[in-house]
Amino acid sequence: MNQQTGKGSLCFSEAPFIIGTASVVGTKEGEGPHADEFDCIGEDDKFGQDTWEAAESSLQQEALTLALGKSGKKPEDIRYLFAGDLLGQLIASSFGLKSFQIPLFGLYGACSTCGEALSLSAMTVAAGYADYVAAVTSSHFASAEKQFRFPLEYANQRPVSATWTVTGGGAFVLAPAPENGKALAKVEGITTGKIVDYGVKDSMNMGAVMAPAACEVIAQNLEDFHRKPEDYDAIVTGDLGKVGQEILCDLLKKKGYDISEVHEDCGILIYDNEKQGTGSGGSGCGCAASMLSAHFLPRLAKGELKRILFVPTGALLSTVSFNEGESIPGIAHAVILTAPA
Amino acid sequence: MNQQTGKGSLCFSEAPFIIGTASVVGTKEGEGPHADEFDCIGEDDKFGQDTWEAAESSLQQEALTLALGKSGKKPEDIRYLFAGDLLGQLIASSFGLKSFQIPLFGLYGACSTCGEALSLSAMTVAAGYADYVAAVTSSHFASAEKQFRFPLEYANQRPVSATWTVTGGGAFVLAPAPENGKALAKVEGITTGKIVDYGVKDSMNMGAVMAPAACEVIAQNLEDFHRKPEDYDAIVTGDLGKVGQEILCDLLKKKGYDISEVHEDCGILIYDNEKQGTGSGGSGCGCAASMLSAHFLPRLAKGELKRILFVPTGALLSTVSFNEGESIPGIAHAVILTAPA
Numbered sequence: 001m002n003q004q005t006g007k008g009s010l011c012f013s014e015a016p017f018i019i020g021t022a023s024v025v026g027t028k029e030g031e032g033p034h035a036d037e038f039d040c041i042g043e044d045d046k047f048g049q050d051t052w053e054a055a056e057s058s059l060q061q062e063a064l065t066l067a068l069g070k071s072g073k074k075p076e077d078i079r080y081l082f083a084g085d086l087l088g089q090l091i092a093s094s095f096g097l098k099s100f101q102i103p104l105f106g107l108y109g110a111c112s113t114c115g116e117a118l119s120l121s122a123m124t125v126a127a128g129y130a131d132y133v134a135a136v137t138s139s140h141f142a143s144a145e146k147q148f149r150f151p152l153e154y155a156n157q158r159p160v161s162a163t164w165t166v167t168g169g170g171a172f173v174l175a176p177a178p179e180n181g182k183a184l185a186k187v188e189g190i191t192t193g194k195i196v197d198y199g200v201k202d203s204m205n206m207g208a209v210m211a212p213a214a215c216e217v218i219a220q221n222l223e224d225f226h227r228k229p230e231d232y233d234a235i236v237t238g239d240l241g242k243v244g245q246e247i248l249c250d251l252l253k254k255k256g257y258d259i260s261e262v263h264e265d266c267g268i269l270i271y272d273n274e275k276q277g278t279g280s281g282g283s284g285c286g287c288a289a290s291m292l293s294a295h296f297l298p299r300l301a302k303g304e305l306k307r308i309l310f311v312p313t314g315a316l317l318s319t320v321s322f323n324e325g326e327s328i329p330g331i332a333h334a335v336i337l338t339a340p341a
Numbered sequence: 342m343n344q345q346t347g348k349g350s351l352c353f354s355e356a357p358f359i360i361g362t363a364s365v366v367g368t369k370e371g372e373g374p375h376a377d378e379f380d381c382i383g384e385d386d387k388f389g390q391d392t393w394e395a396a397e398s399s400l401q402q403e404a405l406t407l408a409l410g411k412s413g414k415k416p417e418d419i420r421y422l423f424a425g426d427l428l429g430q431l432i433a434s435s436f437g438l439k440s441f442q443i444p445l446f447g448l449y450g451a452c453s454t455c456g457e458a459l460s461l462s463a464m465t466v467a468a469g470y471a472d473y474v475a476a477v478t479s480s481h482f483a484s485a486e487k488q489f490r491f492p493l494e495y496a497n498q499r500p501v502s503a504t505w506t507v508t509g510g511g512a513f514v515l516a517p518a519p520e521n522g523k524a525l526a527k528v529e530g531i532t533t534g535k536i537v538d539y540g541v542k543d544s545m546n547m548g549a550v551m552a553p554a555a556c557e558v559i560a561q562n563l564e565d566f567h568r569k570p571e572d573y574d575a576i577v578t579g580d581l582g583k584v585g586q587e588i589l590c591d592l593l594k595k596k597g598y599d600i601s602e603v604h605e606d607c608g609i610l611i612y613d614n615e616k617q618g619t620g621s622g623g624s625g626c627g628c629a630a631s632m633l634s635a636h637f638l639p640r641l642a643k644g645e646l647k648r649i650l651f652v653p654t655g656a657l658l659s660t661v662s663f664n665e666g667e668s669i670p671g672i673a674h675a676v677i678l679t680a681p682a
Binding site: 010053087088095098101105106108123124129130192194319321326329 | 345349351391392394395420421425427428429430431432435436438439442443444445446447448449450451457460461464465467468469470471472487488533534535536538657658659660661662665667670672
């Protein structure tokens with residue numbers, strides 16, 4: 001039966017598989033170094049909608065539609081949806097996914113939501129609660145700026161520590177076994193994060209907010225599975241950016257782990273940060289989701305990567321608590337993905 | 342093994358138990374007809390804090406602390422927390438629960454979140470992923486009014502269809518078996534809701550928004566388990582209020598189910614609506630959570646109730662989508678609770 005591993009992890013005895021995925025991104029992501037890996041790049045960032053929020057809903061809708069198509073599944077084959085986004089009351093997900101008519105668990109873990117959704121999806125399939133489930137997450141630069149910082153029209157300047165919210169969405173279909181002998185990756189196990197709050201109050205430095213949470217969950221994973229960093233071909237954080245990456249490596253060194261050789265960060269990868277003016281890197285639920293879907297899963301499927309630790313990282317920022325003087329707590333969730341064969 | 346039941350339900354072959362619970366409410370709830378059933382009534386609605394949001398965080402913190410105490414458990418015994426609230430980015434939960442240092446799955450299902458949290462908690466325990474998990478949800482009248490409607494100082498008038506957000510929180514500890522032979526209830530199964538959108542755009546009539554979602558999930562439950570309404574001692578919705586109750590009974594009649602004899606609604610029960618001026622009834626994640634904890638679980642524990650269907654109901658209202666002219670979609674999640682013995 002399923003295994004509680006160490007203090008904070010699960011190692012699935014009947015590990016589920018990711019059998020299909022799709023990514024949809026905006027124009028800026030479509031001008032970045034991974035442009036040719038995404039399934040769909042929008043012609044503009046409105047995706048045919050009137051509002052930024054509706055545009056973000058379209059990202060989720062398109063990503064799930066494509067992922068279902070690539071998996072050869074219909075909406076009625078999917079027993080549960082696990083989905084979320086950055087917006088208050090998860091409106092991108094609610095409006096984007098309502099037409100599928102699939103039972104929905106709405107999730108919020110800021111930019112860690114992709115890890116949360118994959119964790120619960122894997123738990124659900126591995127327990128035999130569903131034959132097929134889907135995990136969907138998204139973010140949109142303009143809806144996020146409007147919600148968390150300034151209206152776009154204000155054209156504020158950004159410090160180099162600031163990250164750039166990715167306009168993108170990713171969807172993943174999970175099943176108990178490869179479909180027609182094919183799968184992209186196996187979910188070997190998960191490590192679920194706690195809230196970590198170092199008291200950081202700078203909403204323009206999310207990397208510093210999230211790095212301590214990433215450090216805790218990565219260290220917990222290595223401890224629970226009795227592994228060293230090099231047991232993973234890559235430890236892939238969600239959106240720490242360059243500033244957060246440095247902090248993460250430093251913090252883990254103090255715990256005795258040197259991950260510098262295997263660390264990658266979706267936020268650093270998704271843009272050419274110098275040319276594209278994206279500061280410390282990309283961020284948002286859509287950053288980790290689209291890069292996992294477009295960049296890492298195909299490499300796992302081909303066997304170029306044997307085993308990675310995927311660690312989406314979230315900063316639990318709210319303008320309400322922020323304006324009341326509160327700090328920004330962080331959280332991160334880790335998912336072990338292995339080549340399917 | 343665990344059983345997928347019908348199109349949208351699970352019937353746990355190793356059903357988990359609720360072994361401890363606690364409720365914490367505000368002053369208005371403490372003047373209502375169920376005052377003597379709650380574990381803790383605040384002296385005022387600030388709960389010793391400076392802001393309404395911090396006050397709501399206190400509700401969650403207190404409720405979980407009490408529930409752990411009553412279960413004889415420490416925070417480190419709890420493997421996962423499933424928690425959420427109504428506020429953007431779940432700040433009541435993040436700040437209320439961070440000190441416990443328990444791995445956290447943040448959830449958003451509007452006022453249905455208590456059902457979502459109990460469902461995922463039960464799935465997690467029944468699959469053997471944890472020996473103990475806790476589900477925590479809350480709402481606060483003042484933080485919700487500030488987020489969704491008007492500042493309290495504006496003193497707006499309210500139509501009779503409006504509901505009154507409950508200041509309250511509930512926490513539940515789940516385990517695979519009764520603890521020292523004792524438990525409050527068994528979680529027999531769950532039915533997970535889809536988003537249902539009838540196009541209602543009146544944020545002062547949440548009952549009308551949520552009733553169709555409640556109807557769908559109740560009908561799905563009765564169909565999946567081959568049951569009639571009278572197979573439940575009570576079908577308990579979260580916060581439909583009087584207006585929503587009427588719509589729910591009408592909608593279910595059209596599907597061939599008469600639930601009028603067994604229907605109860607936490608929103609109608611929690612206040613003396615005429616005397617207390619609470620309109621159609623109470624609402625919020627804290628409404629269903631505190632009434633389940635204080636009123637229904639003790640009756641299940643004593644065997645006064647043998648089996649109930651607990652159906653927290655949520656209106657996925659956001660001021661952003663609302664101001665953009667969107668409708669308010671609804672969702673509801675059903676949990677079958679039986680007397681423990």
